[in-house]
Amino acid sequence: MFDFDAGKLIVIGVVALVVIPTKDLPRVLRQLGQLIGKARRMAAEFQGQFMEAIREAELHDLRKDLKQEVDSAIAGVGLSGSFDPMTEARKQITDAIEAPVGPAAEAPPAESPLPPETPPQKELPA
Template structure:
């Protein structure tokens, strides 16, 4: 910043001692220190303000780039279904059901499955379906079974 060498600094100190005098030198140095402190504080504040403005400008620039990239991605990507898109078929179905039903009519009951037909024996008799899991005794006159 300031290019002051050792010889220049020595010359400033000698001139200050001659002009101000050795008696008032401590007071002059204190005053000079206060002024230098205030100057540093002002320049630090000024520098911080400039840095903040630069950061804000960079952020705005980056946000603009992000917006542009986001728009490009959104245009290139396939459209994903939204909640409204998901609701439309359901709403159409309920509207169709309402149109099919007359006011006061209950919704149609699901059809009942037909009852199983009872099994018949070779002699033509109808027997009830078996409901137990235990084996039934076989009559002794059954020709398919040998006698024990």
């Protein structure tokens, strides 16, 4: 990023020893370490958000491609995009109810499940 090699770091350290008094050096180094830590956390957070945005964009593109493939497959088969079983059942029931009634549409009468009637018997006087 800043391209610091060992020679540059040694020069910066020597300048810091000359400019910063010895008693303040630990406090300055601690603050410098905290500043570097904050910068690294911010960079990691930015990189994470950037990678998440890339993943979302790729997912959006994949989703769009998949929808186009499914739509083309449905169109190739000749199906409409939706199938509603309740609508199909309602249509079949309505067709059955509205079917024409007549001699051709009637089924032959079934035999009665009841036994044939027997004539009433006369009661005998006691």
